[in-house]
Amino acid sequence: MNIGLLGFGTVGKGVYDITATHPDLQVTRVLCRRDLTLPDAQVTHDFYDILNDESIDTVVEVLGGLHPAWDYVKAAILAGKNVVTANKALVNHFYDELIPLVEQSGVKFRCTAAVGGGIGWLTELERVKRIDTLSKVGGIMNGTCNYILDNMTTKGLDYGVALKQAQELGYAEADPSADVDGPDTWNKTIISANIAFDVSLDKTSVPVCGIRNISAVDVAEFTKRGYVCKMIGTAEKGEHGISAYVQPTLVPNGEPAAAVPMNYNLISMVGSNSGPRSLFGQGAGRYPTAYNVVQDCVDVLNGVGFYASYGQPVAANNDVALSYYVRGASDAWLEGNVSESWGEGVLTKPVAVAEMHAWLKQHPDAFIAAVN
Numbered sequence: 001m002n003i004g005l006l007g008f009g010t011v012g013k014g015v016y017d018i019t020a021t022h023p024d025l026q027v028t029r030v031l032c033r034r035d036l037t038l039p040d041a042q043v044t045h046d047f048y049d050i051l052n053d054e055s056i057d058t059v060v061e062v063l064g065g066l067h068p069a070w071d072y073v074k075a076a077i078l079a080g081k082n083v084v085t086a087n088k089a090l091v092n093h094f095y096d097e098l099i100p101l102v103e104q105s106g107v108k109f110r111c112t113a114a115v116g117g118g119i120g121w122l123t124e125l126e127r128v129k130r131i132d133t134l135s136k137v138g139g140i141m142n143g144t145c146n147y148i149l150d151n152m153t154t155k156g157l158d159y160g161v162a163l164k165q166a167q168e169l170g171y172a173e174a175d176p177s178a179d180v181d182g183p184d185t186w187n188k189t190i191i192s193a194n195i196a197f198d199v200s201l202d203k204t205s206v207p208v209c210g211i212r213n214i215s216a217v218d219v220a221e222f223t224k225r226g227y228v229c230k231m232i233g234t235a236e237k238g239e240h241g242i243s244a245y246v247q248p249t250l251v252p253n254g255e256p257a258a259a260v261p262m263n264y265n266l267i268s269m270v271g272s273n274s275g276p277r278s279l280f281g282q283g284a285g286r287y288p289t290a291y292n293v294v295q296d297c298v299d300v301l302n303g304v305g306f307y308a309s310y311g312q313p314v315a316a317n318n319d320v321a322l323s324y325y326v327r328g329a330s331d332a333w334l335e336g337n338v339s340e341s342w343g344e345g346v347l348t349k350p351v352a353v354a355e356m357h358a359w360l361k362q363h364p365d366a367f368i369a370a371v372n
């Protein structure tokens with residue numbers, strides 16, 4: 001396999017290093033903005049050097065972002081090149097164009113590292129589906145949020161201090177919004193649901209809220225009551241269709257998710273025969289992530305393509321009612337739904353997930369967490 005590698009950052013350098021020890025996977029050209037010299041590959045600033053190189057059969061996209069990454073991926077597929085990417089934003093955003101294009105063109109496309117970085121979650125979904133039916137997928141999919149929440153829980157830190165620490169250690173970006181406000185978990189939840197249930201979820205029907213407004217008083221209250229707050233994405237097939245949502249969630253102490261430390265991920269599924277199962281590991285990091293990008297290259301070399309057929313577009317109906325801890329705002333609707341006082345906040349009676357998220361949009365300074 002001759003690989004054109006788009007991007008030479010955290011993951012790109014990892015892919016280059018791992019493939020260097022596998023003679024059947026050769027990175028022959030690298031697209032990068034910096035001036036760089038590599039012993040075994042030509043470095044270019046011009047994507048067309050890679051697109052027009054007929055000896056390159058596979059493009060590995062690890063640039064990140066939507067553009068120009070999508071323009072390059074699309075051009076590579078149209079030119080008959082296989083594509084491997086770790087870019088969850090790209091896969092989720094362009095799913096309805098990307099997967100049909102891959103199917104029509106006959107190239108191979110893989111994106112295992114896009115969900116759960118080093119874990120290999122999507123390949124496990126693919127494997128389960130050969131003999132089982134999945135009814136639920138999701139879990140802790142964002143290491144930055146988990147690092148912050150774990151430090152708040154175990155060390156009593158306030159949100160701002162825990163975030164700063166995560167930034168200093170390289171677990172959080174200078175602009176942490178894609179992690180702490182939930183879009184990263186949202187992308188991963190929707191991709192997982194699409195593959196698990198062979199559908200294409202209507203993204204606008206999947207609500208998301210993050211951890212930005214959590215405070216030490218919330219965490220102290222949860223600890224007192226035997227709960228740990230985790231950022232969790234959920235997609236579940238029920239009687240009335242699929243429910244999908246992303247939100248801070250209170251997990252009872254003693255459950256595996258409550259014990260997930262540091263920046264680790266724990267992603268779970270429920271299969272008709274296999275039952276509930278969880279995969280634990282590093283959701284990010286140079287070599288764990290590059291490991292799965294290179295595993296995808298091996299799969300492509302062996303003729304293995306995408307994990308699912310392109311499925312019928314469907315809305316996630318969020319036909320689920322949950323109790324929520326709410327602090328930081330109130331109004332008549334909330335007062336009408338309170339079941340008890342929880343420290344500086346309240347606990348609601350079960351309310352529809354979509355309704356709670358719609359309320360939060362009107363009260364952006366509030367913090368909410370669902371009780372599992």
Ligand SMILES: NC(=O)c1ccc[n+]([C@@H]2O[C@H](COP(=O)([O-])OP(=O)(O)OC[C@H]3O[C@@H](n4cnc5c(N)ncnc54)[C@H](OP(=O)(O)O)[C@@H]3O)[C@@H](O)[C@H]2O)c1
Nearest residue numbers: 007008009010011032033034062063064086087284285289
């Ligand atoms: N980091 C992780 O642990 C991890 C885990 C799972 C998935 N991912 C996904 O993997 C992808 C890459 O992440 P990363 O952490 O490796 O990002 P990164 O460290 O920021 O690296 C991105 C690389 O792409 C290059 N680049 C960006 N735009 C370019 C352009 N227009 N033309 C040429 N080169 C360009 C950058 O060049 P310069 O350095 O010259 O700017 C850099 O080399 C993202 O989609 C991310 O979501 C990452």
